[in-house]
Amino acid sequence: MSMPHDEPCFRLPARDPRGHKGDFGSVGVVGGCAGPVRMIGAAVLAARAAYRSGAGLVHLAMPDPVLDAGLSAELHAIGHPLPVDHDDLLMGHEAVAVIDQLCRGVRSLVLGPGMGPGVGVAAAAIRAVQQEYVPAVIDADGLNALSSVPELNREFRGRVVLTPHPGEFRRLGRTLGITADPTSPQTRADAAQSLAQRLGCIVVLKGAGTVVTDGHRHWVCARGHSVLAVAGTGDVLSGILGGLLAQAEVLGETDVYSLACLAVEAHARAGEIWAERHSASGGLLATELADLLPAVLEAYRDAQPG
Template sequence: MSQADANCPSPPSDLPRLPRRAPDSHKGTAGTVAIVGGSCAGGTRMIGAPALSALGALRAGAGLAKLVMPAPILNEGLVLCPGATGIEIPCGEGGLFAPHVAAEVVDRALANCTCIAVGPGLGVSDGSCAAVLRAVQNEERPLVLDADGINALARIREFLRDFRAAAVLTPHPGEFRALVGAMGMKGDLGLSQSRERACEQLAQRLGRVVVLKGRGTVVSDGLRTWTCTAGHPCLATAGTGDVLTGVIAAVIAQFVPPMDQLLLRAKFAQMPADAAKPLDLFDAARLAVWAHARAGETWAANTGAEAGLLATELAGLIPAALEELRAV
């Protein structure tokens, strides 16, 4: 038994299993993740966040990852994640992109992906808000909304009336407060209610899956709520949340079928308990959260360190963590 095995318990029994990949699989059958992010406006360059999400998606098994970034910084993003391909967002003076341009590029990305992730490093300009609005309006592809994607959403008036996408939102506590504030809700995260209850209430209000990040990350779809007990303080560093965004999107792209989940659950209810059943967004999110936390535990066990983890190192440990969740 390795040191990592000795320090990391087995996956919780209540987690579903991931299917094994078919021998004849190819990149076209393993799902395509598009990541809309990055910004270069106002002299600030946000390049690493979307690249780390793309790296997380590829490490989690996505067949293809597409970086959708402002044209002036796209090549730099592709250098950081050379396994990805790129889609440019044309920019004007100062690195800003027009709202109508952003919406058109998101449409192009939606037409060429299985799951779309929006937000890492995106900023909250008018163009960013337009990109987020178009993504939440889509009914064709599941959406992972993170970071500035959530901050931009909170700036859009009455956004819920336009929210049609099946989605997973992944706020940290600050983004959570911005979102519940924009919706006129109370979300104090512990002063008068638990993190579990706060996450559940937001999921109910949105009608979407919410992943409330932090110590003991909580996942809820408003009906089911699950708290991750795995993890390590080494994960408290820049870029790890961006990796998680890519991992969630990749698990969705590979394992969540484009069909009604209630019918899906009924169809597969009689399968053996140890068999790998198709997933819904709630299960995909919590599997990704657990694998991400397990990767942090493994790094700490292997190094004996409490801090110093790099997000790129975390991404490299995702395949082994997901392998623990495979069906026998």
């Protein structure tokens, strides 16, 4: 199996100095877990990265018991509580209603960071990939939840980006009958293409030499550094994707594949810059990665007019 290798052009228009926050799009981030193990940071990192990528506004939907902690960590976000049951597990029907309401006011959706397992998470993930008008990025536990859904391909209705690492890819592959090895440099592109074609989506297969494909084109990122091999950097990538997708109109780029390539490139370049500045091969914190994004993305911008 082969497909053309597509070398994207990483250029962004100058940011309008007269623009307001509404011009730069809003992102909905759905994540976090209230129990039995509490996870707050992943969703917060995605929200921070969406802001650092230039989005004008970020909405953060988290389980009610941990929402205040999430908003304390990301002061700039608008909070939306996700109802939980007596075991602090996400309630699927109620979460779907929150996602539907959220999607009426945002330009992109990120779902999955730190959500944990459960049928409620699966219901939320299915609803996200069913959205027809809001592009959705599914990461982490959102991907794990989708791997349990029978006839998964029937649920995909809109513009969806999946961001699996090899383990998440294998779980999805078992559901869909995809056997290609997501770790071998010789088969990673074919593996990602198979998943993209089966579901009609964009796949970002993470790892050394991250592959981006829409099932017809593919690009392999040559950038990156081992400092990125630390918890939270995948959540930052999801936030970058959400931030750029929310800005698609003002960036003059509606091709989700091209924006996904840019997100991967910027993420990898930020890791390289951190390693250069610290003369280190480890020790990066994901928050530091997110905070490098404004300068990284600025390097791709055209000069300001005048």
